Amino acid sequence: MESTILKERKEFIGYGKASTIKCESDSLSGSVSQRACVYCGARVVLNPITDAFHIVHGPIGCASYTWDIRGSLSSGSDLYRNSFSTDLSEQDIVFGGEKKLTAAIDEIVEKHQPKLIFVYATCIVGVIGDDVEAVCRLAEKKYGIRVIPVKSPGFSGNKSYGYKMACNAILALLEPYKNIPGTQGVNILGDFNLAGEMWLIKNYLKEIGIPVVSTITGDASHDSLVKAPSAQLNIVQCAGSMTYLAKKMEQEMGIPYIKISFFGVEDTSQSLIRVAEAIGTEENIQKARQFTKNETDRLKSFLDKYRKNLEGKKAAIYVGGGFKAISLIRQFNEMGIETVVVGTQTGKAEDYEIISSLVGENTVILDDANPAELETFIKEKGADILVGGVKERPLAYKLGVAFCDHNHERKHALAGYDGVINFTKEINLSLNSPVWQYVNK
Numbered sequence: 525m526e527s528t529i530l531k532e533r534k535e536f537i538g539y540g541k542a543s544t545i546k547c548e549s550d551s552l553s554g555s556v557s558q559r560a561c562v563y564c565g566a567r568v569v570l571n572p573i574t575d576a577f578h579i580v581h582g583p584i585g586c587a588s589y590t591w592d593i594r595g596s597l598s599s600g601s602d603l604y605r606n607s608f609s610t611d612l613s614e615q616d617i618v619f620g621g622e623k624k625l626t627a628a629i630d631e632i633v634e635k636h637q638p639k640l641i642f643v644y645a646t647c648i649v650g651v652i653g654d655d656v657e658a659v660c661r662l663a664e665k666k667y668g669i670r671v672i673p674v675k676s677p678g679f680s681g682n683k684s685y686g687y688k689m690a691c692n693a694i695l696a697l698l699e700p701y702k703n704i705p706g707t708q709g710v711n712i713l714g715d716f717n718l719a720g721e722m723w724l725i726k727n728y729l730k731e732i733g734i735p736v737v738s739t740i741t742g743d744a745s746h747d748s749l750v751k752a753p754s755a756q757l758n759i760v761q762c763a764g765s766m767t768y769l770a771k772k773m774e775q776e777m778g779i780p781y782i783k784i785s786f787f788g789v790e791d792t793s794q795s796l797i798r799v800a801e802a803i804g805t806e807e808n809i810q811k812a813r814q815f816t817k818n819e820t821d822r823l824k825s826f827l828d829k830y831r832k833n834l835e836g837k838k839a840a841i842y843v844g845g846g847f848k849a850i851s852l853i854r855q856f857n858e859m860g861i862e863t864v865v866v867g868t869q870t871g872k873a874e875d876y877e878i879i880s881s882l883v884g885e886n887t888v889i890l891d892d893a894n895p896a897e898l899e900t901f902i903k904e905k906g907a908d909i910l911v912g913g914v915k916e917r918p919l920a921y922k923l924g925v926a927f928c929d930h931n932h933e934r935k936h937a938l939a940g941y942d943g944v945i946n947f948t949k950e951i952n953l954s955l956n957s958p959v960w961q962y963v964n965k
Contacts (some may be wrong), residue, residue: 528900531556536892538879540885547871550631550682553708556894557568558842558915560676563646565686568932569765570642570674570693571604572596572741573749577638580609581625581656582646587611587666593719593758594932599743608632612648615734615898622654627665629671633893640744641671644692646701670746672696673764674784678691683844684764684870691769695776702753702777709735711755712800713770714762715786717742718932723938726763732800732812740766748956753777756803759784759795764845786939787851788822789858819941827858832950833956835860840907842867842898842916843891843930846875852911852930853882855947864905867893909955926954 528535532552538545549556563586570576572593580587587609588650598604610616610624626642632638641663645656656673663671674693676686710729722742729736738744738752758770758781770781782802784795793816800812839851839861846868853863863883864890867890868875878890888901902910902923910920913931920927928950930938937943 528896533897537897538880538889540883540887540889543648543876543889544562544873545876545889547873547876548684549892551892555892556896557892559892560683560686560746560828560895561647562681562683562686562689563644563676563678565683565765566644566674566676566690566693567686568594568716569687569690569741570681571746572598573640573746574598574600574602574604575639575745576604576637577641578604578607579625579628579632579637579641579643580607580646581621581628581643581649581654582610582612583648584609584611586644586646594716595934596716596742596932597720598717598722599723600745603636613874615647615703617652620652620654621649622656622659625654625656625659626663629659630708633663633667633669637668637711640697641669642674643671644674644676646676650680651773670697680871686721686908687765688768688869688916691766691772692770695772697749697755698745698773700751704751704754706756707735707751707754708803708900709755710759710803711738711740711752711759712742713740713758713760713781714764714766715739715742715939716762716932717746718939719935719937721786721937721943724937724940724942728792728796728815729799729813732796732804733808734804736801740769753779755779757781757799759799761786762845763875764872785847785851787848787943788855789823789941789944790854791851791867792816792940792944793820823941823944826945827948830952831860833952837861837908837955838864838906840865840898840902840910840925842893842910842912844913845868846871846879848930850875850878850882853879855944857882859911859948859951861951863887864907865890865901867891867898899923900905909951924960926957926960928954 535546587607594670612621658672660673672693675689726736737755760770773779785791797812798912800808839856849868865888909926911928911930936946938947
């Protein structure tokens with residue numbers, strides 16, 4: 525292990541209960557971090573807004589990242605799956621790209637009559653100093669629509685900072701509406717409708733009589749977003765990307781928030797009851813308790829059937845945010861699977877505190893891990909399956925261990941009670957595939 529782990533990385537690695545590790549820091553140069561850039565984080569948050577137009581002000585390569593990379597589904601327009609680029613060249617780098625950006629905005633307005641445009645400043649724009657904010661202000665004045673700059677040069681921080689820049693863009697959109705009259709209901713923050721998961725959550729809330737005012741940002745639109753300041757409560761699913769926005773909305777609009785998770789039976793049930801208790805009537809609370817009991821009972825025999833195939837196995841987890849890692853550990857506990865390695869890209873100190881309380885004494889806990897570290901600890905701990913994203917899949921197969929994709933491009937829901945069924949079946953199929961008997965580890 526000593527030859528694999530960089531000396532400066534040891535502070536970011538802990539073992540088991542009561543371990544404290546360093547986090548919320550920039551990636552160590554040379555460690556081949558799995559984190560993405562600021563621009564990536566901003567696009568993760570803003571891309572699912574279905575009728576927004578996204579102009580990537582930079583070289584064409586940055587726009588290629590956005591082509592249908594996420595499993596976010598839409599009940600309206602699918603145009604958000606496309607991006608528009610100013611395609612900056614060497615000449616633009618020398619003489620500036622503001623004229624190109626102005627022309628791009630003019631063309632989109634002429635052809636599509638949008639209500640909302642986001643303009644992303646990429647790395648090279650941060651270097652040459654184009655005044656993106658001024659161009660956006662002039663466009664808003666000229667056309668009477670929202671044209672919002674997103675300060676996202678990749679080198680200016682990491683993915684978490686990109687989340688913050690996207691949240692600032694949403695706040696700019698909501699600013700003119702922050703004093704609209706209140707209404708009953710919640711905003712759902714930090715669910716991006718991957719494989720339709722937002723629709724599942726909305727249906728659960730409908731079952732217990734809690735209206736949804738706005739979704740930020742899964743299956744959102746301009747008109748639905750601007751209603752958000754009227755909600756009674758913000759419920760935050762992805763804490764890493766949306767806690768900043770929730771805190772700002774509490775400070776500026778008086779909307780309280782709670783952190784929830786709709787991954788796994790336990791977390792889904794607790795979250796629905798907490799929402800009902802926060803803003804509901806006694807009738808809503810009773811509905812929530814009855815609904816969660818019915819769903820838990822429905823899944824008990826299903827989970828019992830699979831437990832005998834899964835009990836005693838070992839899992840490694842490497843995902844983006846702490847909230848997802850925590851829910852996955854709980855789900856594996858329900859299956860009888862021990863989590864022996866767990867890490868996140870953007871986890872916070874409080875996330876790792878909860879994680880350490882849920883795992884065993886010898887579980888390895890990692891912040892901002894790299895492939896060499898993951899390989900080392902997966903082999904050391906004898907993990908049978910790795911749960912991660914697209915970047916981790918080749919590593920798992922190279923090591924001859926099963927893999928479960930819990931990333932943003934997946935096409936099947938893993939949230940809610942419905943997601944428990946999908947997740948359990950996938951874990952079982954992956955772990956117990958006959959292919960592993962032919963693999964020499």
